[in-house]
Amino acid sequence: MSGVAERIRGSDWTLADLEYWDARIREKVAEFGLDCYEQEFEICDHHAMLAYMAYHGMPAHYPHWSYGKAFEQIKTMYDYGVQGLPYEMVINSDPCLAYLMRDNSLCLQILTIAHVYGHNDFFKNNFNFRIATDARETIARFKAHADRIRAYIEDPSIGAEAVERLLDAAHALALNRNRNLARRRLSPEEQRRRLLERRHRPPDPFATIHRREEVPEPDLSRVPLEPEEDLLLFIRDHNPNLADWQKDVLTIVDEEARYFIPQIETKIMNEGWASYWHHRILNDLDLPQGLHLEFLVRHNQVVCPHPGSLNPYHIGFVVWRDIEERFGRDKMFEVREVDRDVSFLRRFLTPELMRELDLFTYRPRGEHLVVTKVADEENWEEVKRELLRRVGTGNIPIIRIHDADHRGRRALYLVHEHDGRDLDMTHAEKTLGYVRELWGHDVYLETRLRGKRALLAMTAAGFDAKLLN
Amino acid sequence: MTVFRPFSEADALRSDRSAGDRKRHREKLRRAIRDNIADIIAEESIIGRARDRIIRVPIRGVKEYRFVYGDNEGGVGQGKGDTRPGQVVGRAGQRGRGEVGPAGNQPGADVYETEITLEELVDIMFEDLELPDLERKILRNVLSERVARRKGYRRQGVRAHLDRRRTALQRLKRKVATGRVAAPASPAGTGEEPRFPFHRDDLVYRRLRTDPREESNAVVICIMDTSGSMDRLKKYLARSFFFLLYQFVCTKYNNVDIVFVAHHTEAKEVTEDEFFRRGESGGTMISSGYRKALEIIHERYHPAHWNIYAFHCSDGDNFESDNEEAMRAARELCRVCNLFGYGEIKPMGSHYYESSMLERFRELGADNFQAVLIERREDIWPAFRAFMSRDREPVEAE
Numbered sequence: 001m002s003g004v005a006e007r008i009r010g011s012d013w014t015l016a017d018l019e020y021w022d023a024r025i026r027e028k029v030a031e032f033g034l035d036c037y038e039q040e041f042e043i044c045d046h047h048a049m050l051a052y053m054a055y056h057g058m059p060a061h062y063p064h065w066s067y068g069k070a071f072e073q074i075k076t077m078y079d080y081g082v083q084g085l086p087y088e089m090v091i092n093s094d095p096c097l098a099y100l101m102r103d104n105s106l107c108l109q110i111l112t113i114a115h116v117y118g119h120n121d122f123f124k125n126n127f128n129f130r131i132a133t134d135a136r137e138t139i140a141r142f143k144a145h146a147d148r149i150r151a152y153i154e155d156p157s158i159g160a161e162a163v164e165r166l167l168d169a170a171h172a173l174a175l176n177r178n179r180n181l182a183r184r185r186l187s188p189e190e191q192r193r194r195l196l197e198r199r200h201r202p203p204d205p206f207a208t209i210h211r212r213e214e215v216p217e218p219d220l221s222r223v224p225l226e227p228e229e230d231l232l233l234f235i236r237d238h239n240p241n242l243a244d245w246q247k248d249v250l251t252i253v254d255e256e257a258r259y260f261i262p263q264i265e266t267k268i269m270n271e272g273w274a275s276y277w278h279h280r281i282l283n284d285l286d287l288p289q290g291l292h293l294e295f296l297v298r299h300n301q302v303v304c305p306h307p308g309s310l311n312p313y314h315i316g317f318v319v320w321r322d323i324e325e326r327f328g329r330d331k332m333f334e335v336r337e338v339d340r341d342v343s344f345l346r347r348f349l350t351p352e353l354m355r356e357l358d359l360f361t362y363r364p365r366g367e368h369l370v371v372t373k374v375a376d377e378e379n380w381e382e383v384k385r386e387l388l389r390r391v392g393t394g395n396i397p398i399i400r401i402h403d404a405d406h407r408g409r410r411a412l413y414l415v416h417e418h419d420g421r422d423l424d425m426t427h428a429e430k431t432l433g434y435v436r437e438l439w440g441h442d443v444y445l446e447t448r449l450r451g452k453r454a455l456l457a458m459t460a461a462g463f464d465a466k467l468l469n
Numbered sequence: 470m471t472v473f474r475p476f477s478e479a480d481a482l483r484s485d486r487s488a489g490d491r492k493r494h495r496e497k498l499r500r501a502i503r504d505n506i507a508d509i510i511a512e513e514s515i516i517g518r519a520r521d522r523i524i525r526v527p528i529r530g531v532k533e534y535r536f537v538y539g540d541n542e543g544g545v546g547q548g549k550g551d552t553r554p555g556q557v558v559g560r561a562g563q564r565g566r567g568e569v570g571p572a573g574n575q576p577g578a579d580v581y582e583t584e585i586t587l588e589e590l591v592d593i594m595f596e597d598l599e600l601p602d603l604e605r606k607i608l609r610n611v612l613s614e615r616v617a618r619r620k621g622y623r624r625q626g627v628r629a630h631l632d633r634r635r636t637a638l639q640r641l642k643r644k645v646a647t648g649r650v651a652a653p654a655s656p657a658g659t660g661e662e663p664r665f666p667f668h669r670d671d672l673v674y675r676r677l678r679t680d681p682r683e684e685s686n687a688v689v690i691c692i693m694d695t696s697g698s699m700d701r702l703k704k705y706l707a708r709s710f711f712f713l714l715y716q717f718v719c720t721k722y723n724n725v726d727i728v729f730v731a732h733h734t735e736a737k738e739v740t741e742d743e744f745f746r747r748g749e750s751g752g753t754m755i756s757s758g759y760r761k762a763l764e765i766i767h768e769r770y771h772p773a774h775w776n777i778y779a780f781h782c783s784d785g786d787n788f789e790s791d792n793e794e795a796m797r798a799a800r801e802l803c804r805v806c807n808l809f810g811y812g813e814i815k816p817m818g819s820h821y822y823e824s825s826m827l828e829r830f831r832e833l834g835a836d837n838f839q840a841v842l843i844e845r846r847e848d849i850w851p852a853f854r855a856f857m858s859r860d861r862e863p864v865e866a867e
Binding site: 015018019022023026038039040041042043044045047048050051054055063064065066067068069071072095102164168171172173174175176305306307308309310311314315357358359360361362363364365366367368369370371372373374383386387390395396397399416421422423424425426427428430431434 | 476484486487491494496532536539540543545547548549553559
């Protein structure tokens with residue numbers, strides 16, 4: 001390739017440098033037994049990088065104003081030099097696609113390349129990604145989504161405004177879907193059979209010794225038969241007034257959410273794993289002293305605590321290192337395959353590590369957020385429990401459809417599985433508005449507010465919230 | 470084998486994929502601001518501020534909503550290694566503080582407020598308003614803008630206006646005309662074409678003409694009651710109203726004169742700064758303000774040449790003895806002005822026991838008169854709209 005040796009303006013490296021270091025890193029990758037997809041790097045300037053970040057790294061993505069907003073937000077952070085802005089963006093695809101920022105120094109490029117191989121291995125081997133996504137189709141699928149949505153926007157009988165409205169509503173509900181992707185969705189027929197089997201079990205010869213719980217006759221006319229977590233898909237399949245293009249848009253939004261669930265579920269593990277490997281590999285590379293010193297500085301910037309919040313790079317890195325010390329390298333490879341953040345932390349976050357990470361819980365008191373418990377002898381379990389509730393998809397409230405014909409008026413009855421945390425009312429009101437828009441009839445949401453059962457209603461008369469007995 | 474795709478300047482220049490979505494987002498921001506304008510205007514802090522001041526405006530409507538847990542649910546955080554119970558680690562009500570996620574796949578911090586300059590805000594406010602019935606007066610047009618326009622070409626001119634393309638074309642034409650092109654340039658081997666230099670006749674210059682854009686004259690006369698009965702709240706309401714008016718005029722017209730008249734029993738022409746800041750005491754004689762305005766119009770702004778807009782804010786607590794005179798002066802003002810407006814400032818309920826000019830002024834019956842009642846901060850914007858909107862729907866007094 002011509003121009004390979006040409007120094008890129010303003011930077012201290014050439015493409016040949018990157019290829020040299022990449023080859024050396026790949027040797028290490030093979031030596032350590034990481035198992036990666038083919039890797040592709042694209043070098044881009046910071047503007048393109050911000051755009052990739054706004055569009056989840058996808059080379060093609062459908063348009064929506066929220067991505068413009070994301071761009072502006074990321075750009076603001078970039079302009080103000082907020083710490084923690086990533087040097088890299090990598091997407092779960094086969095071949096694995098990553099972007100390198102042109103303005104970064106050689107040391108950062110080397111670090112990033114090694115880091116990317118860590119993610120690459122994780123994408124290929126972690127069960128969350130394996131079952132949920134088909135990496136070979138990622139880019140083509142997002143491109144197809146973009147093409148379809150653009151076609152709807154350009155269709156004179158639909159238009160940009162209608163598409164935007166629908167996307168607004170669909171985005172609001174996208175993450176209220178089944179998060180446990182290893183669990184197969186039962187068809188209505190299978191659900192029916194399961195309900196009937198539960199009711200009509202074979203006679204129990206020991207019935208006189210211990211009584212079995214009485215199961216009432218299931219109501220098979222009920223829709224849904226069992227509480228339903230997939231809001232968008234349920235509405236798509238049960239609102240007869242949706243046009244084909246609307247159903248397609250709901251499908252597209254749901255598919256994207258499905259694609260991102262593994263990343264949300266493994267944020268800490270994934271970043272920790274990549275950080276562990278860039279650290280391990282770069283230490284093994286015999287970097288020249290100048291590069292090595294910069295590497296130490298950069299590495300510490302990546303894996304430092306962000307006071308007041310949680311830095312997944314830091315937590316993940318610390319836990320992985322501890323696993324290696326206590327159980328050895330082989331155990332690490334096993335864990336990276338079978339765990340996600342919740343199980344990973346539950347199994348391997350020890351009280352000692354929690355103290356090293358200085359984890360604490362906080363609550364608002366007046367104007368301030370005040371530390372309530374730290375990970376000391378009495379309270380570490382409590383802090384850990386709180387942490388586990390918040391990692392992965394734990395921060396997304398679980399909302400299920402219990403009835404699609406509430407009071408015989410086709411109203412949708414939702415139930416929030418309350419786990420001690422109340423919903424934000426402003427968000428709930430607006431989001432219920434979106435549900436009603438998609439469903440086309442009234443919507444109710446049962447939840448708990450300050451310990452009491454409450455019913456939120458979004459009807460033709462507007463929003464209403466009242467406490468139930 | 471790893472693939473490295475090098476950076477391509479051309480690709481980077483060509484593609485700005487987020488441009489459309491950014492534009493749409495900004496449109497939504499703007500609309501959100503416009504929808505909340507009444508709330509924002511009612512905020513005391515923006516009245517009387519410099520135009521380049523940056524204000525924080527709360528934004529609703531560009532947030533992305535989904536089911537989320539409330540702010541008061543607390544959370545888990547990391548410290549620097551010495552965190553103790555009871556320690557303050559942040560401010561409440563700032564969701565997602567500091568959570569700059571790497572890959573952008575998590576719902577991150579949302580912008581609740583945006584910063585815009587007052588100037589921008591004013592622009593947005595007045596986007597859909599225009600001064601009413603701006604007649605084009607034939608005489609004495611103000612040169613509002615001098616725009617240099619290209620108008621044809623000429624042979625002489627200054628170097629900066631040289632049109633190189635046309636000049637080169639002229640030279641080519643001449644070259645063809647001399648027949649030199651057709652003939653093979655020169656015997657093979659020398660490889661050199663005889664020089665064919667530019668001639669003075671080839672030079673073509675652009676002709677520029679300055680076009681004065683003609684615009685009608687307008688003068689806005691702001692009259693305010695600064696008497697003792699105008700208490701803090703009333704003055705504040707009046708000031709807010711004039712502030713809007715002033716900003717509006719500054720936004721829409723480059724060459725509009727503004728006159729400020731402050732009156733109690735006597736009237737004085739004052740500067741803008743004095744107008745918005747000074748407080749006086751004493752009784753009220755509305756007629757004095759009107760007389761002063763008429764005097765100014767008479768001296769400087771002849772109605773044949775100027776579009777005149779006069780606005781008066783008062784609490785209507787006029788001396789009984791002055792009412793007749795005030796009516797006469799108001800009638801006169803209606804005659805010379807395109808639009809004469811009266812805003813009566815009556816904080817909630819006080820119009821039951823204080824005297825009012827609203828009823829009296831209704832008797833004026835002039836088409837170009839508009840009276841509104843301002844009872845509280847929230848009335849300012851609708852009252853202003855009533856003043857300014859072209860269809861001039863009367864605002865209900867109650």
